[in-house]
Amino acid sequence: MRNARPALVGGAAIVVSAVFFLVPFAFIFLTASMNTVQSGDLSFALPHGFHLIDNLKSVVQARDYMILTAFVDSIVVTVVSVTALVILGAMVAFVLQRRASRLNPAINLLVLAGLIVPPAVVPTIWVLQKAHVFKTLEGLMLIEIAYGLPFCVLLFRAFIATIPRELDEAAMIDGAGPLRIFFQIIFPVLRSVIVTVVVLQTVFIYNDFQNPLYFLPGDDHPTVQLTLFNFQSQFTTQYNLLFADILLVTIPPLILFVFLNRKIVEGMAAGAVKG
Amino acid sequence: MTPVTTLQQSTGTARPVARRHRTRTAPVDARYPYWFYLLPAVVYGVFFLVPTVVSFYYAFTRWDLFTAHWVGLENFRTFFQEQSLVRGLTNTLIYAAITSGLKVVLGMALAVLLTSKIIARGYLRSVLFFPTLVSTIGIGITFTVLMNPEKGLINNMLSHAGVTGPAWLVDPSWALYSVAFVDVWKGVGLATVIYIAGLVSIPQEYYEAARVDGASSWTVFRHIMLPLARPATATVVLLSLIGGLRSFDLIWTMTGGGPGFTSDVIASVVYKQYQAGFYGLSTAGNVVLFVVVAIIAVPLSWFLNRKEVQA
Numbered sequence: 001m002r003n004a005r006p007a008l009v010g011g012a013a014i015v016v017s018a019v020f021f022l023v024p025f026a027f028i029f030l031t032a033s034m035n036t037v038q039s040g041d042l043s044f045a046l047p048h049g050f051h052l053i054d055n056l057k058s059v060v061q062a063r064d065y066m067i068l069t070a071f072v073d074s075i076v077v078t079v080v081s082v083t084a085l086v087i088l089g090a091m092v093a094f095v096l097q098r099r100a101s102r103l104n105p106a107i108n109l110l111v112l113a114g115l116i117v118p119p120a121v122v123p124t125i126w127v128l129q130k131a132h133v134f135k136t137l138e139g140l141m142l143i144e145i146a147y148g149l150p151f152c153v154l155l156f157r158a159f160i161a162t163i164p165r166e167l168d169e170a171a172m173i174d175g176a177g178p179l180r181i182f183f184q185i186i187f188p189v190l191r192s193v194i195v196t197v198v199v200l201q202t203v204f205i206y207n208d209f210q211n212p213l214y215f216l217p218g219d220d221h222p223t224v225q226l227t228l229f230n231f232q233s234q235f236t237t238q239y240n241l242l243f244a245d246i247l248l249v250t251i252p253p254l255i256l257f258v259f260l261n262r263k264i265v266e267g268m269a270a271g272a273v274k275g
Numbered sequence: 276m277t278p279v280t281t282l283q284q285s286t287g288t289a290r291p292v293a294r295r296h297r298t299r300t301a302p303v304d305a306r307y308p309y310w311f312y313l314l315p316a317v318v319y320g321v322f323f324l325v326p327t328v329v330s331f332y333y334a335f336t337r338w339d340l341f342t343a344h345w346v347g348l349e350n351f352r353t354f355f356q357e358q359s360l361v362r363g364l365t366n367t368l369i370y371a372a373i374t375s376g377l378k379v380v381l382g383m384a385l386a387v388l389l390t391s392k393i394i395a396r397g398y399l400r401s402v403l404f405f406p407t408l409v410s411t412i413g414i415g416i417t418f419t420v421l422m423n424p425e426k427g428l429i430n431n432m433l434s435h436a437g438v439t440g441p442a443w444l445v446d447p448s449w450a451l452y453s454v455a456f457v458d459v460w461k462g463v464g465l466a467t468v469i470y471i472a473g474l475v476s477i478p479q480e481y482y483e484a485a486r487v488d489g490a491s492s493w494t495v496f497r498h499i500m501l502p503l504a505r506p507a508t509a510t511v512v513l514l515s516l517i518g519g520l521r522s523f524d525l526i527w528t529m530t531g532g533g534p535g536f537t538s539d540v541i542a543s544v545v546y547k548q549y550q551a552g553f554y555g556l557s558t559a560g561n562v563v564l565f566v567v568v569a570i571i572a573v574p575l576s577w578f579l580n581r582k583e584v585q586a
Contacts, residue, residue: 007394024414025405027417027428110324118542122561172305177305178305203408207411225411228410257401261404
């Protein structure tokens with residue numbers, strides 16, 4: 001009797017979760033496997049014949065292989081921005097947490113402001129133009145770094161507070177300069193929080209729609225989220241292709257999730273509660 | 276109270292440092308040089324701070340990115356006189372309130388469920404969290420199809436149960452709420468994870484003590500879990516509220532602010548004015564959003580954190 005209740009509640013939860021969370025993803029997969037006519041019904045049904053491979057091919061070939069360019073752009077922007085965020089965020093957090101300084105209240109205020117204040121869009125475009133990086137991948141990367149820094153600093157700072165200062169002091173006595181203390185001593189200790197930051201920022205930047213929409217307009221440098229949005233209007237009569245595209249774009253986060261699921265949740269939990 | 280503790284902390288850490296100072300020649304702060312700030316400060320300053328500061332000037336101008344005409348409060352007058360723009364403001368508040376309210380309640384409930392002894396706990400946590408990682412645009416498109424009034428899966432299932440579903444995204448009185456539901460669907464996993472972390476950190480002794488006293492599950496929830504999960508609640512409320520006030524992607528993909536302007540929020544108004552070339556007005560919209568977020572988030576974060584210290 002005592003063992004029946006958890007099983008019952010768990011069983012009910014599985015059913016409910018299947019309806020609410022698995023059905024939408026199953027729908028994406030099924031529709032992406034249909035032919036054009038059947039996908040027009042918008043129904044949740046097994047496909048008449050399995051057309052997933054053909055559909056994926058059509059999506060890849062659409063608009064002169066635009067999706068491939070988009071994948072390259074998205075990956076470049078994500079990798080560069082996240083790398084910069086991890087290194088720069090950790091450097092700021094390190095000095096901010098360790099060094100008692102009159103600057104600290106001001107920096108803390110800036111971090112808080114960065115988390116709360118919505119970015120001013122058109123003035124940002126104006127600045128990007130002045131810096132000659134509007135509509136360039138570099139411009140978008142700089143934006144993603146600027147917007148992501150406060151959150152990274154916050155997570156890193158909370159974690160660095162738990163690293164004993166004796167570590168820095170020992171390295172100092174051994175004659176290490178600040179760069180060596182940071183990169184050889186502190187950085188490796190940060191590994192678990194780095195995983196968290198990398199995953200969170202990767203997901204965020206890869207999935208970002210608003211910033212590419214504003215700061216990277218035009219067809220020269222599409223990101224995957226923009227192609228998805230553009231295909232939405234292009235494929236309104238070909239839902240199978242639209243959903244094949246969604247499937248394709250969802251693969252990178254899916255891979256990340258499969259491999260890092262546990263770490264993501266742990267790290268996020270630790271960071272969120274401390275932060 | 277706070278000044279005393281910080282004073283104690285700072286003297287506590289400063290003393291050993293000072294002692295070492297006498298024996299070593301290198302200044303202690305050489306380990307933590309200010310130039311570590313340099314590059315981040317430049318990027319953050321140029322691409323975030325400068326635009327934010329100049330927005331307070333350009334919001335008062337008619338502006339084409341090259342020349343700006345000072346027009347005083349005209350942009351704000353336009354903003355608050357046009358019904359469609361004011362609707363964007365009220366919608367933003369409704370949207371943020373609904374999404375963060377539901378995320379708190381559902382996130383807490385799901386976290387209690389997922390920290391209790393049930394089968395398939397790991398699977399359930401994963402399933403719930405996965406939508407957080409997936410493209411908002413992809414989810415927006417998927418739910419636009421699922422919410423199709425005649426053919427969509429949702430209304431199909433409802434009609435099997437004998438319920439006539441609303442025309443989710445097409446009905447002006449439903450559109451905003453429909454998008455908000457999808458937002459909650461996507462974001463509740465994150466809220467749950469934060470709550471799980473909060474609940475797990477509550478010491479087991481509290482539960483044991485309550486059990487000895489014969490407390491009911493409701494009493495345990497009301498007097499132990501709820502107050503002690505307060506930091507988690509603060510995080511969830513602030514994150515979802517700020518996210519909700521700024522939200523754009525999902526609304527833009529699912530309704531484009533429509534039908535008419537019934538699901539417009541400030542962020543979509545800003546984009547529409549930008550697209551139409553009204554850069555000054557668009558920037559004024561940003562300033563309005565700034566003020567709204569500040570008015571809500573700053574006192575709230577102060578309130579939530581203050582209570583936390585007392586508890």
